[in-house]
Amino acid sequence: MKEKIAKLLEVKSLVTLTLTGAMVGILFGTHEVSQDALALFCTSYGAIITYFFTRKDG
Numbered sequence: 001m002k003e004k005i006a007k008l009l010e011v012k013s014l015v016t017l018t019l020t021g022a023m024v025g026i027l028f029g030t031h032e033v034s035q036d037a038l039a040l041f042c043t044s045y046g047a048i049i050t051y052f053f054t055r056k057d058g
Contacts, residue, residue, distance in 0.1 A: 012052035
C-alpha cells in the first residue's frame with residue numbers, strides 16, 4: 001500500500017492530476033472560455049503528459 005501511495009506522489013502523477021483538475025475546473029467553473037485559451041491549454045497539457053509518460057528513467 002505504501003508503494004502505491006509513493007508512486008501516486010511521483011512528479012508525473014502530481015502534474016497530471018493538477019493539470020486535469022485545472023482543466024475540469026476551467027471547463028466547468030466558467031461558462032465562457034475563449035477558444036485561444038482552450039487551445040493553448042490543451043496543447044500544453046498534451047505536451048506535458050506526452051513528455052512525462054514517454055520519457056525513459058535512468
